[in-house]
Amino acid sequence: MNVETFKYDNRVVRAFAIATxxxxxxxxxxxxxxxxxxxxxxxxxxxxxxxxxxxxxLHTNAVIFxxxxxxxxxxIYYSLQRLCKARMFSDFLSWFNFWGxxxxxxxxxxxxxxxxxxxKEYAELEWPIKIAIAVVWVVFTVNLIGTILKxxxxxxxxxxxxxxxxxxxxxxxxxxxxxxxxxxWFKSYSMYAGVQDAxxxxxxxxxxxxxxxxxxxxxxxYYFLPKAANRPIFSYRLSIIHFWGLIFIYIWAGPHHLxxxxxxxxxxxxxxxxxxxxxxxxxxxMLNGLLTLRxxxxxxxxxxxxxxxxxxxxxxxxxxxxxxxxxxKSVNSLSHYTDWTIAHAHSGALGWNGFFxxxxxxxxxxxxxxxxxxxxxxxxxxxxxxxxGIMFYLIPIYVAGLTEGLMWKQFTRDGFLQYPNFLETIVQxxxxxxxxxxxxxxxxxxxxxxxxNLYRTARAGKFEPDTEAQAVPWQQIPAAPHGGTGFHRLxxxxxxxxxxxxxxxxxxxxxVEIIPMYLIKENVPxxxxxxxxxxxxVLGRDLYIREGCLGCHSQMIRPFRSETExxxxxxxxxxxxxxxxxxxxxxxxxxxxxxxGGKYPAAWHYNHMDDPRATSPGSIMPRYSWLLTQKLExxxxxxxxxxxxxxxxxxxxxxxxxxxxxxxxxxxxxxxADLKQGAVTADSDREIIALIAYxxxxxxxxxxxxxxxxxxx
Amino acid sequence: xxxxxxxxxxxxxxxxxxxxxIFFVFFTGMLVWAFALKKNxxxxxxxxxxxxxxxxxxxxxxxxx
Numbered sequence: 001m002n003v004e005t006f007k008y009d010n011r012v013v014r015a016f017a018i019a020t021x022x023x024x025x026x027x028x029x030x031x032x033x034x035x036x037x038x039x040x041x042x043x044x045x046x047x048x049x050x051x052x053x054x055x056x057x058l059h060t061n062a063v064i065f066x067x068x069x070x071x072x073x074x075x076i077y078y079s080l081q082r083l084c085k086a087r088m089f090s091d092f093l094s095w096f097n098f099w100g101x102x103x104x105x106x107x108x109x110x111x112x113x114x115x116x117x118x119x120k121e122y123a124e125l126e127w128p129i130k131i132a133i134a135v136v137w138v139v140f141t142v143n144l145i146g147t148i149l150k151x152x153x154x155x156x157x158x159x160x161x162x163x164x165x166x167x168x169x170x171x172x173x174x175x176x177x178x179x180x181x182x183x184x185w186f187k188s189y190s191m192y193a194g195v196q197d198a199x200x201x202x203x204x205x206x207x208x209x210x211x212x213x214x215x216x217x218x219x220x221x222y223y224f225l226p227k228a229a230n231r232p233i234f235s236y237r238l239s240i241i242h243f244w245g246l247i248f249i250y251i252w253a254g255p256h257h258l259x260x261x262x263x264x265x266x267x268x269x270x271x272x273x274x275x276x277x278x279x280x281x282x283x284x285x286m287l288n289g290l291l292t293l294r295x296x297x298x299x300x301x302x303x304x305x306x307x308x309x310x311x312x313x314x315x316x317x318x319x320x321x322x323x324x325x326x327x328x329k330s331v332n333s334l335s336h337y338t339d340w341t342i343a344h345a346h347s348g349a350l351g352w353n354g355f356f357x358x359x360x361x362x363x364x365x366x367x368x369x370x371x372x373x374x375x376x377x378x379x380x381x382x383x384x385x386x387x388x389g390i391m392f393y394l395i396p397i398y399v400a401g402l403t404e405g406l407m408w409k410q411f412t413r414d415g416f417l418q419y420p421n422f423l424e425t426i427v428q429x430x431x432x433x434x435x436x437x438x439x440x441x442x443x444x445x446x447x448x449x450x451x452x453n454l455y456r457t458a459r460a461g462k463f464e465p466d467t468e469a470q471a472v473p474w475q476q477i478p479a480a481p482h483g484g485t486g487f488h489r490l491x492x493x494x495x496x497x498x499x500x501x502x503x504x505x506x507x508x509x510x511x512v513e514i515i516p517m518y519l520i521k522e523n524v525p526x527x528x529x530x531x532x533x534x535x536x537x538v539l540g541r542d543l544y545i546r547e548g549c550l551g552c553h554s555q556m557i558r559p560f561r562s563e564t565e566x567x568x569x570x571x572x573x574x575x576x577x578x579x580x581x582x583x584x585x586x587x588x589x590x591x592x593x594x595x596x597g598g599k600y601p602a603a604w605h606y607n608h609m610d611d612p613r614a615t616s617p618g619s620i621m622p623r624y625s626w627l628l629t630q631k632l633e634x635x636x637x638x639x640x641x642x643x644x645x646x647x648x649x650x651x652x653x654x655x656x657x658x659x660x661x662x663x664x665x666x667x668x669x670x671x672x673a674d675l676k677q678g679a680v681t682a683d684s685d686r687e688i689i690a691l692i693a694y695x696x697x698x699x700x701x702x703x704x705x706x707x708x709x710x711x712x713x
Numbered sequence: 714x715x716x717x718x719x720x721x722x723x724x725x726x727x728x729x730x731x732x733x734x735i736f737f738v739f740f741t742g743m744l745v746w747a748f749a750l751k752k753n754x755x756x757x758x759x760x761x762x763x764x765x766x767x768x769x770x771x772x773x774x775x776x777x778x
Contacts, residue, residue, distance in 0.1 A: 236755040236756075
């Protein structure tokens with residue numbers, strides 16, 4: 001038998017590690033700015049590029065794809081080589097992966113503040129960037145599978161299964177949810193409309209959390225935790241059940257983001273039941289992690305790496321208990337649209353992903369630089385200040401969430417809404433928003449301490465670009481004496497078969513959920529009076545998307561008395577058949593807008609956009625004064641209308657070449673005349689006119705209906 | 714309302730049954746398989762991350778000797 005000598009590539013691991021820290025700092029800073037803007041709306045300095053609506057997606061994308069994404073690649077590139085006892089398949093692909101990913105992040109950081117967004121949460125980037133993501137992801141997957149194929153270790157450790165499932169599922173999700181019709185380089189319309197679009201988006205959104213923030217990190221947990229504790233995982237058998245249980249169940253649970261919306265009931269119930277079942281594998285995984293430390297808790301006291309890991313795994317357990325509970329319909333009726341959701345997301349992001357990433361960085365830097373951590377004491381400070389930051393973030397924001405939910409639903413003894421003015425509820429939670437930013441600041445200070453510590457560690461040691469290792473290729477080793485079942489041996493010997501099985505497991509859930517939605521496409525009860533948007537409204541809607549209004553305003557009235565009293569008739573599936581994309585939103589920092597049309601005169605909207613506090617004292621909405629001065633861009637109208645027709649909106653052929661511009665002009669003049677009645681003089685070619693046209697249209701169609709479907713869902 | 718919508722799709726009743734069946738078969742199979750795995754194998758697998766080619770490798774050593 002030949003013992004082969006080879007080298008692990010540490011350079012690309014270090015590159016991803018640096019990118020993780022840098023983008024972590026950027027992403028958290030943007031988050032802090034967003035947090036401050038929520039209680040001090042002037043914090044954007046009246047600059048459109050950093051208004052809350054535009055930087056919210058920048059923050060989520062930066063944290064998810066830049067910070068956690070680079071952290072994931074860092075961990076995978078380090079552990080995969082060692083688990084496979086092989087260098088990465090191709091250095092070129094490794095570096096393509098690295099630079100490609102950074103280029104995507106930079107383009108996101110440029111386009112989102114400019115307002116180029118699809119509006120779909122965690123999938124906001126416009127189509128050219130989406131294509132780039134697909135290319136880089138394929139490169140990563142090829143590099144991953146190539147390394148697995150050339151491995152010297154016969155067995156595929158469970159971490160590799162998680163990596164494979166991540167690579168394949170993210171590809172499937174990304175492609176399915178990115179089906180859009182381009183209308184120019186930086187604009188596209190979702191192929192799906194309304195209810196279907198919502199279902200596909202949240203099937204994606206939920207599983208992006210599952211397969212981008214959870215499965216890769218679980219794989220990393222199964223590698224780095226045993227390494228840091230220097231003992232094997234508590235139960236390898238449990239890890240197998242954890243893996244198959246998790247990837248099989250996770251994919252079914254997406255509709256729990258759409259409970260009580262216009263989504264069909266059966267899909268909502270499916271999402272709820274599978275969410276509850278998810279507790280089992282998630283907690284199996286958490287316990288497997290924590291029990292690995294049984295008898296070694298003394299190490300946790302001394303080793304900051306393990307400290308961070310324990311809190312991360314505990315946060316994973318808490319978030320995966322809370323998530324399924326929030327997916328119970330009755331709980332969701334209270335929690336949805338409130339800051340509870342934000343708290344849930346941050347317990348996962350700050351606790352699980354953040355702390356686990358820090359633990360990996362503290363573990364890897366001394367290894368990569370062949371030295372000891374510069375200061376264990378400083379790392380311990382980071383741990384405590386980070387933990388305090390999480391508490392200061394979560395507790396106020398849970399209180400805010402509950403306060404909002406309860407106040408929105410509170411009736412007086414006479415049966416009227418106790419707080420009919422939405423503003424009353426927001427003013428109540430503003431102090432919580434202030435406290436939350438203190439928590440965020442503490443967490444951020446911790447990251448700065450870590451950056452300093454890692455930098456000093458790197459300075460003190462000497463970087464080892466390649467680590468030499470030796471192993472005998474498994475093909476040269478006689479069949480293992482410990483056996484294993486035949487089926488399992490086949491599975492491991494042939495990673496491609498394994499891959500196919502994993503894809504089948506995730507596809508089943510997706511298919512069962514989505515195919516009926518396609519089937520009912522023709523059967524969604526269309527409402528005769530629901531008509532496509534006019535050209536001016538289309539442009540207004542695109543402005544609504546550009547400004548990220550849906551970051552704070554939902555357009556989905558749930559069938560509760562507390563909502564119908566406040567906002568009007570609950571939303572029907574048939575109302576959204578021309579909504580490419582759907583704009584239901586997922587949180588309310590302001591009132592729902594589904595029935596906004598006709599509620600206020602045009603002049604109110606004009607003044608409100610110029611200075612929200614002039615019309616609504618205490619409002620936390622930023623000023624949108626640039627809408628009043630910027631000229632509406634109408635050159636792209638033909639390509640926009642043509643793209644919408646291609647995805648199924650019934651504009652007559654040739655409408656965009658001439659008649660559309662005339663209609664647009666006429667409607668703009670009418671709104672300008674309306675404004676005049678309200679003592680506002682405005683040019684008819686400004687952006688505000690289009691936005692007012694759209695807002696005044698919202699939810700008005702069914703009011704014109706002679707007999708809208710009245711039956712419940 | 715939606716019941717009517719769904720009833721208009723041919724064979725929609727099959728969806729629920731097929732889903733449950735797939736689910737049941739998948740999990741029973743997975744559990745049976747997981748519990749049939751040999752202890753020796755599980756131990757070797759659990760120890761994999763602790764060997765990374767940079768020091769004597771327990772599994773390989775055993776086989777070589």
